[in-house]
Amino acid sequence: MADDDAPLMIDLAGPQGRALLRVRPPESLLSKPVEFEVPPLSGNAAADQLVAISTQVIFTTAANERDGWLEWHVKIYRCATVGDADTLRQHLHRQAGALQHVNNFLPGQRGMAFKPPWAVVPVQVVRGDGRPEELAGAVTTRLGVPSDQIVAQLRRHLPPWLGDKTQPDCVLLAVSPRIDPMNWEADHHGDPHPATENLSMFETLAAGLDLLHQQEWAHCDIKPDNVCRYTYFPENLPPMSEYALIDTDAATRTTPPPRALRSSELYDYRALRDLRLGRVAGPPRAGHLYAQDRFGLMLMVLCALAGREWVEQLALAPDATDPAGGRIADDEEKMLRALAALWPDPRWEPLVRALAEPFGTGPGGSLALERQDPWAAEWLQRLVRAEAECTEVRTPVEPSPVRTPEAPPVAVRAVDRVRQETRAHPAGKPQLVRRAYEVIDEVAGDLAESQARLAMWLWGGGLTGAGLLIALNAFVIGR
Amino acid sequence: MIWEEMLRRRVEERCGDPGEAFAPYGYRFGKWLDADPATRADRDVVQVRDAVAGYLGGAVREGRLVGTVVGVGLGTAGALIVFLLVWAVA
Secondary structure: OOOOOOOEEEEEEEOOEEEEEEEOOOOOOOOEEEEEEEOOOOOOOOOOOOEEEEEEEEEEEEEEOOOOOOEEEEEEEEEOOHHHHHHHHHHHHHHHHHHHHHHHOOOOOOOOOOOOOOOEOOOEEEEOOOOOEEEOOOEEEEEEOOOOOHHHHHHOOOOHHHOOOOOHHHEEEEEEEOOOOOOOOOOOOOOOOOOHHHHHHHHHHHHHHHHHHHOOEEOOOOOHHHEEEEEEOOOOOOOEEEEEEOOOOOOEEOOOOOOOOOOOHHHOOHHHHHHHOOOOOOOOOHHHHHHHHHHHHHHHHHHHHHOHHHHHHHHOOEOOOOOOOOEHHHOHHHHHHHHHHHOOOHHHHHHHHHHHHHHOOOOOOHHHHOOOOOOHHHHHHHHHHHHHHHHHHHOOOOOOOOOOOOOOHHHHHHHHHHHHHHOOOOOOHHHHHHHHHHHHHHHHHHHHHHHHHHHHHHHHHHHHHHHHHHHHHHHHHOO | OHHHHHHHHHHHHHHOOHHHHHHHHOHHHHHHHHOOOOOOOOHHHHHHHHHHHHHHHHHHHHHHHHHHHHHHHHHHHHHHHHHHHHHHHO
């Protein structure tokens, strides 16, 4: 046996650099059973039939000692046979390739294996037997121990905490950058306005989803736990924040569609929910999988605008008035009413309409959701345009501020003070916005006070001085 | 001081709560916060910048108005007192 202290290292080498991950022992060695339905190994007959593979998965983390993202997730899959491991490896490899393709072709930017921007957090597959694995000529992965521990490297690749009976040939690892999860709670409870500052941060994710669907792949499990927000620092540009999809385990090819999805039931698209509940017979169609992703995206946008609680307890809860057991999110009209009740100001109507439309069954609803054609990026643009329409209508006229290019110079100069004081401490965007409101309030009060004092001194001093001059002229000089 | 508190309350009444006033700008407000002042601002950023300037301009005008009213009152009283003092002394 090898030295028990030998760390498990994963080497990722790509054109943009090299990551060296030091895998930490897991907090718990309890494994989770996971079932896959994957295409058979290439060359096998009946390639359109999927084969079922059972694995045991252990979750842990790793720290990167070289280039790129610092913290990583590690999933260790243990298969029953070498054949299963090969078949699963082929599936994970194709899955990782599809995800990398998405990030490589994002509009206007190029995501790398180790560095954002990403629409889908990339995954790298590593063989448990220590042999190199190459992903479409882009990244080569290899499991091993540090090169100075040659003896350990020769004797084994797997750490002792995986157990002596674990065959390296039956083990696969999937590693991906680790992003902190979000709670998706409404940032400002009782706020009668949608948090539309979050909309633009979905643009990359939406474009990536369209690219994924063009390759006939679907994520299938878009829900709050699987969408994270990260910030990155492009050269010569201010920091950028984006949402990205994580946990792509359930990602699957849409042709042929799997017989069953490993999705979270709460966030299931209407047709898949009906299938699961036995209301409709038959296997899911490819269109259902595209719609499942888009339905998830729609709900995530609502989580960002209104909070997870509203989405899960209202939009996705069974509608008590529906004898068929449908949810509010299964019906455009009900969504319209629910959103209008949430944001009662009628000036939000264009945004509410654009948000509710895809929940229907018409041409802008399920018919569009179930087509393979790109949809998500265009829908997000429609939301942004609708929001702009609301803003133009809602721009306050009186007595709130309007565009006043003739604002006093002292006020124009104070605008930069607001921004500087707001950005004095790093914070999340919603916190920054709230801080900006406080600073505006504070600066407005300071300005009013200083201007009031100035006016008081000028008028008070001027008039008193004038009184003195008149008196002197009348009773002293003029005598 | 009491007058300062009163003045801040008047400003809030006149200009409105910043949260209410700027919520309609939505994500544009965040864009303005992120924007680099050294680079050319786009339409969204200019819109928010002008709106913030307009809001602060309202506060400036309110301060000047209050200051003028109080200053004229105090100045008139001061002028009268000075006038009477000089008259009495002379």
